[in-house]
Amino acid sequence: ETGVTQTPRHLVMGMTNKKSLKCEQHLGHNAMYWYKQSAKKPLELMFVYNFKEQTENNSVPSRFSPECPNSSHLFLHLHTLQPEDSALYLCASSQDKGVGNTIYFGEGSWLTVV
Amino acid sequence: GNSVTQMEGPVTLSEEAFLTINCTYTATGYPSLFWYVQYPGEGLQLLLKATKADDKGSNKGFEATYRKETTSFHLEKGSVQVSDSAVYFCALVVGGYNKLIFGAGTRLAVHP
Numbered sequence: 001e002t003g004v005t006q007t008p009r010h011l012v013m014g015m016t017n018k019k020s021l022k023c024e025q026h027l028g029h030n031a032m033y034w035y036k037q038s039a040k041k042p043l044e045l046m047f048v049y050n051f052k053e054q055t056e057n058n059s060v061p062s063r064f065s066p067e068c069p070n071s072s073h074l075f076l077h078l079h080t081l082q083p084e085d086s087a088l089y090l091c092a093s094s095q096d097k098g099v100g101n102t103i104y105f106g107e108g109s110w111l112t113v114v
Numbered sequence: 115g116n117s118v119t120q121m122e123g124p125v126t127l128s129e130e131a132f133l134t135i136n137c138t139y140t141a142t143g144y145p146s147l148f149w150y151v152q153y154p155g156e157g158l159q160l161l162l163k164a165t166k167a168d169d170k171g172s173n174k175g176f177e178a179t180y181r182k183e184t185t186s187f188h189l190e191k192g193s194v195q196v197s198d199s200a201v202y203f204c205a206l207v208v209g210g211y212n213k214l215i216f217g218a219g220t221r222l223a224v225h226p
Contacts, residue, residue, distance in 0.1 A: 006157075031212055042216055042217070042218045042219070043203065043214075043216040043219075045213055045214070048212075048213065056213065088157075090157055090158065092158075092214075094212045095212075096212065101207075101212055102148075102160055102163060103160075103207075103212060103214055104160065105150075105157045105158040105159070106157050107156055107157040108156070108157040
């Protein structure tokens with residue numbers, strides 16, 4: 001139990017589908033993140049939210065749409081994805097600022113786009 | 115810019131062997147340094163961290179020392195077990211911005 005829970009753990013979707021990934025943190029943190037881990041690239045930061053406000057969008061295509069309704073929940077809405085978007089999507093949380101604050105990760109959602 | 119370089123894997127060891135995974139970094143300012151571990155089919159778990167020069171992080175028999183003079187944070191363990199088989203990621207955070215910058219990861223395989 002890491003304190004960061006992601007659902008679903010596995011998702012298969014077609015290129016025309018719309019689906020969402022959900023993340024919930026139980027650690028009282030103020031910052032939440034989406035990372036992408038694919039087989040052929042290093043871990044990539046996608047989005048950062050601090051106190052529900054998006055503070056980082058790392059040039060992510062608009063077919064990925066994040067939503068942060070409160071400091072404990074984070075969603076990643078998916079639509080018209082491509083097969084190359086198949087990857088492990090990791091949610092994380094931390095205190096927002098401060099030297100050396102640890103970032104805690106969930107177990108990830110494995111996404112396959114067919 | 116800020117970056118992390120790790121030794122390429124895979125690293126294959128026999129049980130009870132000594133492990134070193136090299137990590138060097140480039141950073142503007144004074145980073146905090148981390149090692150994360152990813153077991154098969156799972157997300158990332160924090161293994162250890164160090165927030166200033168000469169600090170030593172340690173956990174589960176693993177150690178790493180923040181060396182500012184060599185900009186390194188090498189991971190070591192004196193005696194590895196089969197259960198240590200995983201991918202290990204070195205990472206840094208600079209300043210007050212909690213944006214982890216990861217190395218490419220090093221896969222470790224320990225056999226009996």
